[in-house]
Amino acid sequence: MSVHPEPVNKVLISDLLNMKGEGKKISMITAYSYPQGLIVDEAGIDIILVGDSLGMVELGYKDTVPVTMAEMLHHTRAVVRAVARAHVVGDMPFMSYNISVEQAVTNAGILYKDGGADSVKLEGGMEMADKVAAIHKAGIPVFGHIGLTPQTAALMGGFKVQGRSLDNAKKVMDDAFALEDAGAFALILEAIPKQLSQLITEKVSIPTIGIGGGVYCDGQVLVLHDMVGLFRRFTPKFVKVYADVYTTQLNAVKEFIRDIEDATFPGDDQSFSMKEEAVEELKQSLKK
Ligand code: KIV
Numbered sequence: 001m002s003v004h005p006e007p008v009n010k011v012l013i014s015d016l017l018n019m020k021g022e023g024k025k026i027s028m029i030t031a032y033s034y035p036q037g038l039i040v041d042e043a044g045i046d047i048i049l050v051g052d053s054l055g056m057v058e059l060g061y062k063d064t065v066p067v068t069m070a071e072m073l074h075h076t077r078a079v080v081r082a083v084a085r086a087h088v089v090g091d092m093p094f095m096s097y098n099i100s101v102e103q104a105v106t107n108a109g110i111l112y113k114d115g116g117a118d119s120v121k122l123e124g125g126m127e128m129a130d131k132v133a134a135i136h137k138a139g140i141p142v143f144g145h146i147g148l149t150p151q152t153a154a155l156m157g158g159f160k161v162q163g164r165s166l167d168n169a170k171k172v173m174d175d176a177f178a179l180e181d182a183g184a185f186a187l188i189l190e191a192i193p194k195q196l197s198q199l200i201t202e203k204v205s206i207p208t209i210g211i212g213g214g215v216y217c218d219g220q221v222l223v224l225h226d227m228v229g230l231f232r233r234f235t236p237k238f239v240k241v242y243a244d245v246y247t248t249q250l251n252a253v254k255e256f257i258r259d260i261e262d263a264t265f266p267g268d269d270q271s272f273s274m275k276e277e278a279v280e281e282l283k284q285s286l287k288k
Pocket of ligand 1: 030054145221
């Protein structure tokens, strides 16, 4: 028996390209676990990213740099087990593709073949084009990620908006062209001015998905924990918070503690019972 759900109208790369062509917006969100995968797939999201943001929002690291291939593989598998419809992207962690083309193809293969992801994502523009091309040539679809690239934010002076100056805007534009030429099937545009995203979106034939990239991208992505209020260390400007799941869970656990202390939990509804006669018989047997 398969542990994976039967694919239901699985979102294909060709569907995403058609959506761009038809001007239909693409929805994307992160997920890291089986229940999160079930929720976002049932909601009807088009693309699920098992992002290396995992390191910050689920594993408590300071940033995404320490995330390992073993962690990404473990969480990608959990999400893949839940998802029937959405396209699942496995994120390549820092230093799993930066050293050589061979290393990049090998690790992409692990997330794709062993993890069951439908594609892989890596950060970087022109400087990563050779790796993107090699992974693509190996038969694995690749999602690009340009603009602000959190794994190498230290080289960008921190988590700063990219592409504001003419030179930097041209660089981001060239990154987009280089990845498209290398065979990437879609691009994340992170933290760049909306006018630059608009130009890139018009000029490339592949879908652009913005996170802090403004409304003109072909689609939008957010980190699940940011938009449901589960990650509270900081909230980037581009996040819209739709729920306060942290407080909901906090209040549920507080109520549970009160119920235990008051002995109002478990009630009869949560308890098992035996017949009165059986209880009496048991008591009598103990007296003998
Ligand atoms: O890891 C992640 O969640 C990401 C998003 C910021 C796109 O790469």
